[in-house]
Amino acid sequence: MTYGKERIYKKVEVIGVAPESIEAAIQAAVTRARQTLEGLSWFEVGDIRGHISPDGKIAEYQVVIKVAFELK
Numbered sequence: 001m002t003y004g005k006e007r008i009y010k011k012v013e014v015i016g017v018a019p020e021s022i023e024a025a026i027q028a029a030v031t032r033a034r035q036t037l038e039g040l041s042w043f044e045v046g047d048i049r050g051h052i053s054p055d056g057k058i059a060e061y062q063v064v065i066k067v068a069f070e071l072k
Helices: 022-034
Strands: 009-018 040-052 058-070
Touching (some): 009 040, 022 040
Antiparallel strands (some): 009 058, 040 058
């Protein structure tokens, strides 16, 4: 990849969900996005939220991210 040349990107919003951590939710979203989008380049985190179980523990993390890929 050559930096310094003109590039155009498209961003797509996806939501990753994981019971372990915020990082795991981000990785789940990126992994899934890679299955259908080519050339992912970067991501940005939008919202972070989750579910609390009846016993007061965190049941899952939900992270809204935007992934970007370069248009051909």
